[in-house]
Amino acid sequence: MAHVAWQQAAPKRTLLAAALVASCVSLPTAAETYTAISGNFAVEGRFFSEDAPYVGQSSDNVTSLSFAPELYIEWGDGVHSLTLSPFLRVDSVDAARTHNDLRELLYLYAGNSVEFRAGVGEVFWGVTEFQNPVDVINQSDTVEDLFGNAKLGQPMLAMTFLPEWGVVDVMVLPGFRERSYPGVAGRLRAGLPVDVNAATYESDDEDAHVDYALRWSQTLGDFDVGVHAFSGTNRNPTLLPVSDGGAPTALAPFYAQMEQVGVDVQATLGAWLWKAEWVNREQQDERFGLAQAGVEYSFYGLADGLFDLGVLVELGWDERGVDATDNLLQNDLGAGLRFAFNDEASSEMLLGVIEDQDTGGRSAQLEASRRLGDSWRVSLDARWIDASDATDPLSALDGDDHVQLTLERFF
Amino acid sequence: MNFALKSAAAVITATLLASTSAVFAETPEEKGMAIAQQTKIVDEGWGDSVAEMKMILRNADGQESVRDIRIRSLEVDGDGDKSLSIFDKPRDVKGTAFLSFSHTVGNDDQWLYLPALKRVKRISSRNKSGPFMGSEFAYEDLSSFEVEKFTYQYLRDEPCGDETCFVVEQYPADKNSGYKRRIVWIDQSEYRMHKTEFYNRRDALLKTLEARNYEQYSGRHWRPTEMHMINHQTGKSTVLQWSNYAFQTGLSDSDFSQNSLKRAR
Numbered sequence: 001m002a003h004v005a006w007q008q009a010a011p012k013r014t015l016l017a018a019a020l021v022a023s024c025v026s027l028p029t030a031a032e033t034y035t036a037i038s039g040n041f042a043v044e045g046r047f048f049s050e051d052a053p054y055v056g057q058s059s060d061n062v063t064s065l066s067f068a069p070e071l072y073i074e075w076g077d078g079v080h081s082l083t084l085s086p087f088l089r090v091d092s093v094d095a096a097r098t099h100n101d102l103r104e105l106l107y108l109y110a111g112n113s114v115e116f117r118a119g120v121g122e123v124f125w126g127v128t129e130f131q132n133p134v135d136v137i138n139q140s141d142t143v144e145d146l147f148g149n150a151k152l153g154q155p156m157l158a159m160t161f162l163p164e165w166g167v168v169d170v171m172v173l174p175g176f177r178e179r180s181y182p183g184v185a186g187r188l189r190a191g192l193p194v195d196v197n198a199a200t201y202e203s204d205d206e207d208a209h210v211d212y213a214l215r216w217s218q219t220l221g222d223f224d225v226g227v228h229a230f231s232g233t234n235r236n237p238t239l240l241p242v243s244d245g246g247a248p249t250a251l252a253p254f255y256a257q258m259e260q261v262g263v264d265v266q267a268t269l270g271a272w273l274w275k276a277e278w279v280n281r282e283q284q285d286e287r288f289g290l291a292q293a294g295v296e297y298s299f300y301g302l303a304d305g306l307f308d309l310g311v312l313v314e315l316g317w318d319e320r321g322v323d324a325t326d327n328l329l330q331n332d333l334g335a336g337l338r339f340a341f342n343d344e345a346s347s348e349m350l351l352g353v354i355e356d357q358d359t360g361g362r363s364a365q366l367e368a369s370r371r372l373g374d375s376w377r378v379s380l381d382a383r384w385i386d387a388s389d390a391t392d393p394l395s396a397l398d399g400d401d402h403v404q405l406t407l408e409r410f411f
Numbered sequence: 412m413n414f415a416l417k418s419a420a421a422v423i424t425a426t427l428l429a430s431t432s433a434v435f436a437e438t439p440e441e442k443g444m445a446i447a448q449q450t451k452i453v454d455e456g457w458g459d460s461v462a463e464m465k466m467i468l469r470n471a472d473g474q475e476s477v478r479d480i481r482i483r484s485l486e487v488d489g490d491g492d493k494s495l496s497i498f499d500k501p502r503d504v505k506g507t508a509f510l511s512f513s514h515t516v517g518n519d520d521q522w523l524y525l526p527a528l529k530r531v532k533r534i535s536s537r538n539k540s541g542p543f544m545g546s547e548f549a550y551e552d553l554s555s556f557e558v559e560k561f562t563y564q565y566l567r568d569e570p571c572g573d574e575t576c577f578v579v580e581q582y583p584a585d586k587n588s589g590y591k592r593r594i595v596w597i598d599q600s601e602y603r604m605h606k607t608e609f610y611n612r613r614d615a616l617l618k619t620l621e622a623r624n625y626e627q628y629s630g631r632h633w634r635p636t637e638m639h640m641i642n643h644q645t646g647k648s649t650v651l652q653w654s655n656y657a658f659q660t661g662l663s664d665s666d667f668s669q670n671s672l673k674r675a676r
Binding site for chain 2: 036038040072074078081108110112113115122123124126127149160162167217219222224266268270271272273298300301305308342343344345346371373374375376377408410411
């Protein structure tokens with residue numbers, strides 16, 4: 001089970017992070033430090049419209065609690081800082097979704113022309129909305145978010161250089177995080193559960209493989225541009241059926257090595273945002289391209305200033321076509337409406353639809369939220385999936401339409 | 412008084428006399444422009460500043476909600492100022508940070524840092540007239556004042572408190588502004604804004620802003636301690652309370668970058 005694997009791995013990873021941090025930090029004296037504690041508690045209910053489609057799955061509605069505190073310590077007039085952000089979730093149905101993670105245990109040295117980071121951290125690269133092909137540093141915490149918006153902490157040593165001509169990040173990534181998957185009882189999974197203990201690797205170093213990344217980014221007038229190269233373990237595994245000789249009983253992640261270069265660019269032209277991400281990847285003797293590109297236009301002050309409306313359209317593309325079983329958006333058109341209400345509760349609503357141009361599979365998603373008072377936020381999320389073509393990985397989730405209600409308390 | 416100081420004083424006096432007489436010789440448009448330029452000139456050389464801003468929103472029923480924001484600003488020679496704002500309250504947006512490069516001509520450059528996603532997003536600066544965080548201040552009300560952003564017409568002199576104010580009409584150059592015009596009261600002793608009336612695109616009085624309790628920093632730079640904005644059409648109001656102002660704190664361009672935005676606390 002995923003949570004068992006994590007608990008076994010945790011001491012090793014924490015020690016590594018602690019060693020990385022300890023190796024380069026002169027500890028501060030109490031007098032000159034600034035300390036801040038923040039974070040949130042959340043309670044969540046998830047309600048499915050249909051009974052569970054697969055053997056072993058629970059049809060129960062899901063209640064779940066999460067806790068995400070953050071401790072921040074700064075010293076040396078802001079030049080040195082340490083951030084600690086653990087994450088914990090307890091789930092009423094799925095033991096694999098009951099999990100914890102060290103999202104961040106990161107030392108940062110911030111000089112005028114150079115920055116240095118060591119520990120466990122989280123990095124985002126990219127500009128598009130529906131997926132981010134260039135965002136390859138952190139593993140997805142898919143039991144938190146199916147589309148990769150939640151991430152597991154990544155051990156890293158990173159130098160950032162800040163010359164006139166841009167920002168240069170050089171990253172060494174010692175140690176790999178395996179992706180989280182729903183357990184046997186959990187919903188939003190394939191027909192066969194993923195056995196994370198059966199994970200295999202292309203590299204003999206397995207999860208100890210050291211990865212490298214390099215990125216240059218710069219703002220050039222209306223354009224924000226990033227170019228990167230990455231060499232190491234692909235965070236996104238191929239799922240292979242495993243069996244005891246008979247019919248397959250589970251899926252096992254296979255983590256391949258990959259080398260890739262990529263570009264992300266956004267042009268901000270008045271109310272238009274033009275966005276594109278492109279990657280050229282070599283993996284297991286195959287070289288192929290991936291891309292996500294689109295446009296967003298914003299209307300401001302509609303209905304006499306009641307709300308702003310962003311309209312976005314994006315296309316996902318994968319050169320491998322329908323053979324790209326590890327990519328849900330291999331030829332998928334996405335469209336979205338983003339409503340931002342100009343009220344004091346910062347109410348907002350996002351409506352998105354995605355259609356697979358190869359299989360006809362469709363999904364729709366609604367995310368709405370508003371603040372309650374000063375410290376609470378309530379969110380309503382709904383997902384509807386209609387995919388019947390068995391070659392579409394999305395078809396596995398055809399029976400998992402659901403509504404989710406979340407109440408968060410921030411501190 | 413030694414000779415050098417005396418002659419410096421004489422030059423300043425002569426310059427002031429010259430500019431005053433020039434003002435009188437001008438058309439109302441030129442005089443309005445000259446007053447706007449003078450408000451920039453008297454404040455020039457502030458370099459950089461940090462301050463804390465508490466925003467108190469009141470609806471027509473008197474219910475309040477509060478936003479706490481820390482603002483770092485940098486003066487830029489020959490262009491608009493740079494600013495970095497860090498949100499502390501409401502708690503659900505704590506850690507969100509906003510970077511803005513204002514420009515005298517053309518669109519401002521703006522980036523938003525979303526801490527939950529560790530993501531910096533370049534955003535459109537087209538949204539001039541929208542309310543800032545649900546308040547009665549529009550984005551354009553909070554952006555730095557640049558002479559080139561308006562055309563002007565001097566209206567009259569008028570008493571304002573213990574002072575005498577220039578009353579000047581300002582017409583936004585940007586067609587995305589929510590205003591047809593603003594009328595501004597600027598005192599003649601220190602060129603401080605005392606009051607602004609905002610007229611919407613239909614030329615109806617929309618809002619009135621009053622700046623109160625000016626304090627002087629570095630012996631030179633005046634900043635209000637409170638700003639009161641009243642929306643006449645909705646009955647809602649917003650008060651800005653400024654505290655812990657400091658100037659020349661040593662901030663530089665590198666403190667106003669996407670990287671500093673990600674690190675902002």
